Amino acid sequence: xxxxxxxxxxxxxxxxxxxxxxxxxxxxxxxxxxxxxxxxxxxxxxxxxxxxxxxxxxxxxxxxxxxxxxxxxxxxxxxxxxxxxxxxxxxxxxxxxxxxxxxxxxxxxxxxxxxxxxxxxxxxxxxxxxxxxxxxxxxxxxxxxxxxxxxxxxxxxxxxxxxxxxxxxxxxxxxxxxxxxxxxxxxxxxxxxxxxxxxxxxxxxxxxxxxxxxxxxxxxxxxxxxxxxxxxxxxxxxxxxxxxxxxxxxxxxxxxxxxxxxxxxxxxxxxxxxxxxxxxxxxxxxxxxxxxxxxxxxxxxxxxxxxxxxxxxxxxxxxxxxxxxxxxxxxxxxxxxxxxxxxxxxxxxxxxxxxxxxxxxxxxxxxxxxxxxxxxxxxxxxxxxxxxxxxxxxxxxxxxxxxxxxxxxxxxxxxxxxxxxxxxxxxxxxxxxxxxxxxxxxxxxxxxxxxxxxxxxxxxxxxxxxxxxxxxxxxxxxxxxxxxxxxxxxxxxxxxxxxxxxxxxxxxxxxxxxxxxxxxxxxxxxxxxxxxxxxxxxxxxxxxxxxxxx
Numbered sequence: 001x002x003x004x005x006x007x008x009x010x011x012x013x014x015x016x017x018x019x020x021x022x023x024x025x026x027x028x029x030x031x032x033x034x035x036x037x038x039x040x041x042x043x044x045x046x047x048x049x050x051x052x053x054x055x056x057x058x059x060x061x062x063x064x065x066x067x068x069x070x071x072x073x074x075x076x077x078x079x080x081x082x083x084x085x086x087x088x089x090x091x092x093x094x095x096x097x098x099x100x101x102x103x104x105x106x107x108x109x110x111x112x113x114x115x116x117x118x119x120x121x122x123x124x125x126x127x128x129x130x131x132x133x134x135x136x137x138x139x140x141x142x143x144x145x146x147x148x149x150x151x152x153x154x155x156x157x158x159x160x161x162x163x164x165x166x167x168x169x170x171x172x173x174x175x176x177x178x179x180x181x182x183x184x185x186x187x188x189x190x191x192x193x194x195x196x197x198x199x200x201x202x203x204x205x206x207x208x209x210x211x212x213x214x215x216x217x218x219x220x221x222x223x224x225x226x227x228x229x230x231x232x233x234x235x236x237x238x239x240x241x242x243x244x245x246x247x248x249x250x251x252x253x254x255x256x257x258x259x260x261x262x263x264x265x266x267x268x269x270x271x272x273x274x275x276x277x278x279x280x281x282x283x284x285x286x287x288x289x290x291x292x293x294x295x296x297x298x299x300x301x302x303x304x305x306x307x308x309x310x311x312x313x314x315x316x317x318x319x320x321x322x323x324x325x326x327x328x329x330x331x332x333x334x335x336x337x338x339x340x341x342x343x344x345x346x347x348x349x350x351x352x353x354x355x356x357x358x359x360x361x362x363x364x365x366x367x368x369x370x371x372x373x374x375x376x377x378x379x380x381x382x383x384x385x386x387x388x389x390x391x392x393x394x395x396x397x398x399x400x401x402x403x404x405x406x407x408x409x410x411x412x413x414x415x416x417x418x419x420x421x422x423x424x425x426x427x428x429x430x431x432x433x434x435x436x437x438x439x440x441x442x443x444x445x446x447x448x449x450x451x452x453x454x455x456x457x458x459x460x461x462x463x464x465x466x467x468x469x470x471x472x473x474x475x476x477x478x479x480x481x482x483x484x485x486x487x488x489x490x491x492x493x494x495x496x497x498x499x500x501x502x503x504x505x506x507x508x509x510x511x512x513x514x515x516x517x518x519x520x521x522x523x524x525x526x527x528x529x530x531x532x533x534x535x536x537x538x539x540x541x542x543x544x545x546x547x548x549x550x
Contacts, residue, residue, distance in 0.1 A: 025245065028252040029284075035259045036291065046262035050077050068093055068105060075112060079119075080225050080263040083299055086116045103137050111145050118153045119265055121160070126153055144185045148195065151177035175202055190226060198233065206240045213237065223261035228254045232268050248275050264299035266292070451517065459492045462500045465549050472547050473499060476540060481533035494518075498526045499544050507541075 035042075057070055071089040078086035093109040110129045117126035130149060138146060151174040158170035178195040185192035193216050201209035213234045220227040235250035255268035269292035276285035425441070463469065473496070474482040483496055492500060494516065501512050509527070513520045527541075534540035 025249055025252060028249065028256070032252055032256050032259070035256060039259055042259065042262050046077075046081060050074070053077065064096055068096055068109075071096075072108075072112070075116075079116060080261075080265045081299065082264070083116065083120050087113075090116060103134070104139060104142060107133050107138055107142055107146075111142065111149055115149055115152070118149065118156055121156065123153055123157055140184055144181055144189075144191050147177045147180040147184070148191050151175075151181065151195065171202060175199055194230065194233070197237075201237055201240065206237055210234065210237045210241075222253075222257045224257070225261065225263055228257040228261070228263055228266065228268070231257060232271070235268075235271070244275070248272070251275070264295040266295060269295070455497070456491070458497070458500075462492070462504075466500075466503065466547060469500065469503070469547055470496065473544065476535060476543050477533050478535055495526055495530055498523060499530065502541055502544055503547055505545070 053070075053074065062070065071093045074089040075086050075093075078089065090109055090113045094106070094113060098106055110133050114126040114129040117123075117129065130146065130153075133146060135143070135146065154170045154174035154177070158167045158174065161167040161170055178199045181191055181195045182199070185195070193212060197209045197212040197216075200212070213230055217227070217230050217234065220230060231250045232254040235247045235254065238244070238246040238250065251268045251272050255266070255272060257263070258266040258268060269288045273285045273289040273292065276282075276288065470483060470485055470492075477483070483493065485491065485493065485496070497516060498512060501515060506512055506515070509520050509523045513523045516523070531537050531540050536543065
C-alpha cells in the first residue's frame with residue numbers, strides 16, 4: 001500500500017503544472033496507461049478506507065443525529081464509487097425518524113437521493129424526490145444545491161437526448177436553474193463558478209467560459225470529483241471552438257484524476273475513445289471504451305453503460321477494419337519474405353556444403369563441451385544438495401544436543417521432586433496425618449511446578465537454538481500485530497510456543513495440544529488467529545519453518 005501511494009505521488013506530482021511545464025499529450029497518455037495498470041490497487045485502497053470508517057463505528061450505539069452524519073459520510077465516499085451503496089446510505093437517512101422542526105435534514109437527504117439517481121440515469125425518480133422538497137423551507141446552501149441539481153438533471157437528460165429536438169429544451173431548462181443558483185450562491189463558491197461558466201458557454205461566449213475555468217482549475221485538487229468534472233467540462237469548451245488538441249489534453253487530465261480518486265462514475269474515457277477512433281487508433285480506443293464500460297458496470301450507472309454501448313459498434317468496426325488491414329499488410333510482407341527466402345536458400349545450400357566438414361568437427365567439440373557442462377551442472381547440484389543436507393544435519397544435531405541436555409536436567413529435577421514428594425507423603429502416612437495427606441494429594445502445586453519447569457527449559461533451549469526467533473516472527477506480522485515479550489526475552493508466550501513447535505517440525509494439532517497440555521480446539525484457534533495477523537497468510541507457517549538457528 002505504501003508503494004502504491006508513493007507511485008501515485010511520483011506519477012502525479014508533475015501534472016499540477018502540466019500546461020506550464022509543456023507536458024505533451026503523449027506523456028499524459030503514458031501516465032494514464034501506467035495508472036490503469038494500478039487501478040485495482042487504488043480501488044482496494046479506497047475500499048480499505050471505507051472499511052476503516054465502518055470498523056470505527058462498529059459496536060457503538062448512535063443517536064439519530066450521529067447515524068445521519070455517518071450515513072452522509074458513507075454516501076459521500078460511495079457517490080462516485082458505487083451506486084448501490086450510495087443509494088443504500090442516503091435511503092437510510094430518508095427513513096430515519098424525523099425530528100420535529102428539523103426539516104433541513106430531510107430536505108438534504110431528498111436532494112442527495114435525487115443526485116445519485118440522476119447520475120445513474122434514473123431521471124423520473126430523481127425528479128420525484130426533488131418535487132417532494134418544500135422550496136420555501138430551505139436554507140440558502142440547500143437552495144443552491146436544490147437548483148443546481150435541477151440543472152444537472154436537465155444536463156444529463158440532454159446527453160441522453162443528443163441529436164434530438166429535446167436536447168435544446170433540456171439545455172434551456174438547465175440554463176434557467178443555473179441563473180437561480182447564481183442569484184444565491186457565494187461568488188467564489190464552486191457552484192457559482194461552474195454555473196456561471198456553463199451558462200456563459202451556452203450563451204455563446206465560450207472564450208470567457210474557458211478563461212473562468214482555466215483560472216479556477218488550479219484551485220482544485222486532483223483526484224477529486226470536482227477536478228474531474230471541471231477538466232472534463234473544460235475539454236468540452238475547447239471542442240466548441242475547435243481546439244481539439246486542448247480538448248484531448250483536458251480529457252486526459254480528467255481521466256487521470258478519475259483513476260487517481262477511484263472515481264468510477266466518469267465520462268472522460270468514453271470521450272477519449274471517440275477522439276481516438278477518429279484518429280484511427282482503434283486499439284487504444286477499444287481498450288479505453290472497454291475500461292469505460294467496465295467502470296460503468298462496476299459503479300452501476302445505467303446512463304454511462306448506455307452511452308458506452310452506443311459507441312461500441314463504431315469502435316469494434318474500426319478495430320476490425322484495422323485488424324483486416326494489418327493482416328493484409330502481413331500477407332504482403334510474407335510474400336516478399338518468401339521470395340527473399342528462396343533466393344537465400346541457394347546461397348545457404350552452397351555455404352552449407354563448404355561448412356559441412358567444419359560443422360562436423362565443431363559438432364564433436366560442441367558435444368564434448370555440452371557433456372562437460374552437463375557434468376559440471378550435475379556436480380553443482382550435488383554439491384548444493386550435500387551442503388543443504390549438511391546444514392540440516394548441523395541444525396538437527398544442535399537441536400538434539402540442546403534439548404537432550406535440557407530435558408535430562410529437567411527429568412533429573414522432576415525425579416528429585418518426585419522422591420521428595422514421596423518421602424513427604426510417606427511421612428504423613430506414617431504419622432497418620434490424614435488431613436495433611438489429603439491436602440497434599442489434592443494439591444496441584446507440584447504439577448504446576450512441573451509445567452513451569454517444562455516451559456522454562458523448553459523456552460530456554462529453543463531460544464538458545466533460535467536466538468532471533470521472536471524478532472524474525474515479528475517481521476512476518478502486520479505492523480501493530482507483533483508479539484510482545486518481557487524485557488529479558490527469556491520466556492515465550494503460548495502463541496510463540498505453538499510457532500516454536502512448528503519450527504521444530506511438529507505440525508499436527510493433536511501432538512501440539514498434547515505437548516502444551518491444551519485442547520486441540522485451543523491449538524487450532526491459536527494457529528488461525530496468528531495467521532490472520534500475518535502479512536502473507538498463505539505462506540506464513542512455511543516462512544516460520546525456514547527461520548535459521550543462528
